[in-house]
Amino acid sequence: MNRLMLDLGIIKLASPGIFHLLPLGIRALEKLKSLIDKEMHKINAQRLALPALTPAELWEKTELFTLTDRHKNLYILSPTHEEAITDLLASIAPLSYKNFPLRLYQITSKYRDEMKSRFGLMRGRQFLMKDLYTFDIDMENAEQTYSEIIKSYENILTKLGIGFSQVLAATGNIGGLISHEFHYTADVGEDKLLFCSNCNYKGNVEISGQDYCPQCKSTKIIVRNGIEVAHTFLLGDKYSKSLNATYLDRNGLIANLQMGCYGLGISRILGAAVEVLSLEQELRWPLVLAPYKVVIIAPKGGSKEEVLTSGLDQELYDNIDKLDGYTGNILLDDRNHLTIGKRYLEARRMGYPYIIVIGSKATETNPLYELNEILTNKQHFLDKNELLQHFRSIQ
C-alpha cells in the first residue's frame, strides 16, 4: 500500500540550473517515459542509450561542458547525439536496404552549459531529453518517416492534454533540410511564434520576422510567446555523408542513408506543463502525469469519525487500487496526527486530481465519501459503489 510518508516534493535546486528530482517528480517523469515508450513501440522504434561522456574530436560548439580525463583526452558531456548515432551506424555499415527504415531513440540526461539557466526545469544545465534518430534508404522514405514521427509526437502531446502548436523552425546548428518545433504558448516562453490568420502559416519568428506573414505577406498575424517542447529535423545526408553511414541498395551499390532527428524535452515538458496548468497556490498536473491520481484522507486520530469508520480507508484503498488505470496510483494519507483540513490543503497544493475525504457522512449506516474533483472543481458525496462506478466511468 502507498502511504503518504515524508513528502519531499517534486524538484529542488541543487546548484544553478541543476535539480534534484524528488519522489513525486520522479513518478511524473516515469509516467511520461512510459507513455513515450508505448508510442515509440507503435512505430517500431527501438530504445537504446548512448553515453553522456563523448570524445570531443567531432565537436566545435559553444555551450558545451568539456573535461579532460586522467590521460589528458578531451571529452564533452553531450547535449545531443547525431554524431554518436551516425558513427554507430557507420561502424556496422553497409547494412542491406532490407534493414530499413530503422528508428532508434533514447531517454537520457543531457548537458548544456547555459549562460543563464532559468525557469526551473524548463532551461536547466542537466536535463532529461528523449531523442529519436531515423534512417531511411532515400529521401522519399525519409520524408514519409518524418511525417509519421510528427504524427507520433502529436499523439504524445495530445495525451498530455495541453494545447500545443506546431511551427516551422530554423534548422540552426543541427542543420538539415526542414525543421519544426512544437510549442506550448505561454507568457513565460522564450520563443516568439507568428500565427497568420489569413493563410494559417505558423512559424518561429527567428526564420520569419514578426511584421507580416512570410508565406502570404498578410499583416493579419498574431505573435505569441512559446515554450519549445519538441524539435524535429529532416536531416538528409548531412551526417551520414561525412561519417560514412551507408547501406547496400537493391543493386548491391553503396549509398548514403537519409536521416531525421527528433527531440522531446522530458524534464522541460514536466516543468512547462505544470507552469501552464497551475494556479498560484495549487499545482496542476496533466492527468496522465499526476504522481498519484487519488489521495484518500483518513480521519484525525482520536475523533469520533476515526472510531466509527475504522477499516473503511483500507477497504476503499484496496477497491480503487483494483480498478484499471488506478493500480499503484492511489495514496493513503493516514498521518492522523494532522487535521483533515491541513492534509486537504496540502493535497490541493500538490495537485492530486482526486481527493477523497473520509468525514462525518462516512459514519452513517451507508457510508458516504466526499470526492473532490480538483480539475472540474466539483464535490460529490458517494457511497462505495457509486465512487467505484464514478472512477470506472471517467477512466
Next chain:
Amino acid sequence: MNRLMLDLGIIKLASPGIFHLLPLGIRALEKLKSLIDKEMHKINAQRLALPALTPAELWEKTELFTLTDRHKNLYILSPTHEEAITDLLASIAPLSYKNFPLRLYQITSKYRDEMKSRFGLMRGRQFLMKDLYTFDIDMENAEQTYSEIIKSYENILTKLGIGFSQVLAATGNIGGLISHEFHYTADVGEDKLLFCSNCNYKGNVEISGQDYCPQCKSTKIIVRNGIEVAHTFLLGDKYSKSLNATYLDRNGLIANLQMGCYGLGISRILGAAVEVLSLEQELRWPLVLAPYKVVIIAPKGGSKEEVLTSGLDQELYDNIDKLDGYTGNILLDDRNHLTIGKRYLEARRMGYPYIIVIGSKATETNPLYELNEILTNKQHFLDKNELLQHFRSIQ
C-alpha cells in the same frame, strides 16, 4: 507485435570504458530496474534522482572527472551521492522523529575516471548504479534498517538466480561502522574472498589477509576471486554530523540522523551475470533479465512449410503473448530470406531461453512445434495447447 528487426546487439564500446547500450541491452537493464523498483516498494523506499553534475567543494578524491563551467566554477561528475543526499536532508532539517525511517534511492549514471577500465560493463567509466540511502533516529533503528536492506538485496540477487556470497568488507573511502559486499565468485573477479570452512567466516581479504581465518585463526580456508555486485555501509552519523542532517526527537531536542548507504551495480550485474552464465559461443541470461523470453522462427520463404503453415506463426505469437509473464516478451523472427538454421544459431548466440521452430512437423494435421529449452538443453515437439500449457507451468 515484436518482430525481429535489425539486431543491433547488446552493448558496443563507444570510447575506453564507455559503452553504447543497444536495444537488447536496454531491455535487460529495464527488467533489472523494474525488479529493483518492486523490491524497493516493499520496504517503503522512495525513488528520486540526484544530478550527476555536483559542485566540487565537498570533494577531495582521486578517480573523479572534474570540470569547470563557463563561470569557472568547479564541478565533478559524481560517482556516489552520500554528500548530496545528506545535504538535501539537512536543507529540510530538522524534521520530526515521526518521519523516520526514511529510505531514498536512485538508479542513475555514475562516473569514475578509472586508471584502467576493463572487463566491459564490469568496470566502466560511465556506469549505471542503484544507490539507496537510509535515515534513522538512532543506532538501534539504523542497525535494524541495515539488516532489512541486506535481506532486500539478497531477495533481488536471489531472483537473478546466480549464486552469490555476502562477505565482510572494508569501509574504505565511504567510511562508517560496518560494511558488507555481495559477490559473484568468478575467475575474472578482481577481489579475493576468504571463506573459512571451520567457523563459516566470509570476508574480503583486503581486511583479513589470506593466510588464516581472522575470526577463528583456522587455516581451513578457501580463497576465491569475486566480482563485487553490491556494497552496503552502516554509516552512523559520519555524514549527518558534518553536514547537519538533524531531526527533532520526542522531547523536542535536536539530534543527528543515523545513516546507511547501499550500492547495487546495475550495469555491472548485467555484465557479470552474462560473464558467469555464458558459454564460449552462446550468451546466457538470468531468465528474469533475458531481453525476450521466447523467439519464434517462422519457415523460410518459398519453402513448402511456409505454404502449409501460413498464419500459424502469428496465431502462436498472439497466444503466447497473452500468457501471464510473457506479454511483450516474445519475438517473431520472420526474416524469411534467411534459413531456419541460420536464424536458430543466431537466436542461440543471443541467448533467448526458449526458441520455437515452425518446421516440417508443423505441416501435419495436428501441427507440432519444436520447442528448444536452451537452459536445460531439452527439445520437445508439442502441439499448440501442450506448448501453452508448458509455458504456463514453468512460469
